[in-house]
Amino acid sequence: MADDLVVNDRLVIPAGELRERFSRSSGPGGQGVNTADSRxxxxxxxxxxxxxxxxxxxxxxxxxxxxxxxxxxxxxxSEYRSQLANRRAARERLAQLLREATAPPAPKRRPTRPTRGSKERRISAKKRRGEIKKGRGQVDL
Known part of the structure; x- marks a missing residue:
């Protein structure tokens, strides 16, 4: 149970179902990068x-x-220099991914109609905008 991955209160992944591979990280780090399998x-x-x-x-x-x-x-x-920290990061990332993927789907949206007030506000805004644009007409010289 110690190495099991706890995704949420109802889902626990046994450690036996997880496989870990270790390799050398890329990027800067000097001598340590060339010898430690921290990825x-x-x-x-x-x-x-x-x-x-x-x-x-x-x-x-x-x-x-x-x-x-x-x-x-x-x-x-591979963002950390130690293998243990990278193991923790990978496990937490996997748990987060599984949490999001197992979440129940969002409820269906019930279609609604616009209210009379919102229709009137939309129409009056359109009229105001039209008046502004009409004021930009050609200037008589």
Whole structure:
């Protein structure tokens, strides 16, 4: 339970379903960059996950389709110099992505009609604008 990824109060991803790969970060950093594998790639297989109920899995697959490769979601983190900090950042980013992807859809908008007052305000604004434009007509010399 210690390494499990807590997405929200109802969804916890077991640590066994997450894969981590470590590699060298790019960019400045001197000697440390050339020796430390501080970059983290965190991969979660959405399609084969047992932690996601079928309804949530379909929702995640639909909403994150542009980010998935063969049903797998990969997050890369290399903004910190330490591997541990990058692991935390990648896990938090994955949790945030899954939180947003599993959120229930917004309720449908009920169509409404404009009120009489809003129609009158719109028409009077149009008339005022028309009067301003009419005042810009040709000047008689």
């Amino acid at each position: 983290v790639e965190l991969t979660f297989d959405v399609r084969r996950s047992s932690a996601l109920p079928d309804a949530l899995r379909e929702r995640v697959l639909g909403r994150l389709a542009h980010r998935l490769v063969d049903g797998e979601l990969t997050i890369a983190a």
